Amino acid sequence: MTTKDTASAKRGPYAKAKEKRRLILDSAHAVFAAKGYLGGSLQDVANQAGISQTSLLHYFPSKSDLLMAVLEWRDELTKSANPSAGEESFEDAVIRTALHNEKIPGVIELYTVLCAESITNAHPGRDYFTERFERLRESYTRSFSALAQEGKLRPGVDSAWAAMSLVALWDGLQTQWLLAPDTIDVAKALRAYFEVVLLPEA
Amino acid sequence: MTTKDTASAKRGPYAKAKEKRRLILDSAHAVFAAKGYLGGSLQDVANQAGISQTSLLHYFPSKSDLLMAVLEWRDELTKSANPSAGEESFEDAVIRTALHNEKIPGVIELYTVLCAESITNAHPGRDYFTERFERLRESYTRSFSALAQEGKLRPGVDSAWAAMSLVALWDGLQTQWLLAPDTIDVAKALRAYFEVVLLPEA
The missing domain is CATH 1.10.10.60 (Homeodomain-like)
Structure with a gap:
């Protein structure tokens, strides 16, 4: 042999x-x-x-x-088969991911129910979700800070607030979408969020 | 007798x-x-x-x-012991309710976990949450429309979007708060949301 x-x-x-x-x-x-x-x-x-x-x-x-x-x-x-479209903006990457996840059966259901269950007593997923939120808030804060430096963030909007709110809004929209998929358009609503917190393109 | x-x-x-x-x-x-x-x-x-x-x-x-x-x-x-402070604004009523609910032990935990579980198969709470979201979106849309008529809504902001997003943001912030109560200030973040979608007081 x-x-x-x-x-x-x-x-x-x-x-x-x-x-x-x-x-x-x-x-x-x-x-x-x-x-x-x-x-x-x-x-x-x-x-x-x-x-x-x-x-x-x-x-x-x-x-x-x-x-x-x-x-x-x-x-x-959620990462695979969702390649970044080259030099896309932060906003476009968020919208692309939202649209991508909607197409994977069960992936948003799983996230939504496990995340909420993780707050129950002694749930083994608690650290995972706590750390996930910390990481997302930090990452998005960096993205909004970069937009602020480019003069694209609406004056008065705080980067850390915008980051935390984007995460919260996205999660909450997903829950509403799961219960009323014909009424809620997550990607469109997220796009509108960016239009409110960012300045219009010059 | x-x-x-x-x-x-x-x-x-x-x-x-x-x-x-x-x-x-x-x-x-x-x-x-x-x-x-x-x-x-x-x-x-x-x-x-x-x-x-x-x-x-x-x-x-x-x-x-x-x-x-x-x-x-x-x-x-959540309704009892939370009387409206007379002629308060929509924004103030939302903030008051957020602060009130945080003080009732378990009330936000219960809402968060039951709401997410309601998306699972054949869950008996599904209709309750579906209807609750519809009712909240309608009620908040009326409030934002009234603000728009008073010239207080930022131009370009849609009332129905602002309503759906307020519900989503609030829910999402509560989840983050449950996992990181020392980092997340729900009432403060909701106040900042109103500052972004409404025009500054003249």
């Missing part, structure tokens, strides 16, 4: 394990989006994946391990 | 039943705020109230009946 043969023989089970891991993540994504983390059980996820709960626990030793992996998986999903 | 005596004799059990109903609602409010509707069980509520589950089911025949009663109870809680 050559070194190459050994590698081939090993790649089989590795690829299979990776595939099964992904199947479980996909299933957990669907179950948590439909029932929440609190309402969805490991048995629901195993049923959705068509495997036993024992097999599931081999890949993710606990429900909270599975949750953290699903949150990371969701981050990848 | 006079009519008066009969009334007194009857008042006893009636008042007792009313008291127990309220005890159950208070308990369910605490349990759902801490664990969500999906995560909190009827047994949790019965334990919190110090009664049997059978006794609880005598008052609320199902978990979804209890949920609807808790949502109504929450509406009363």
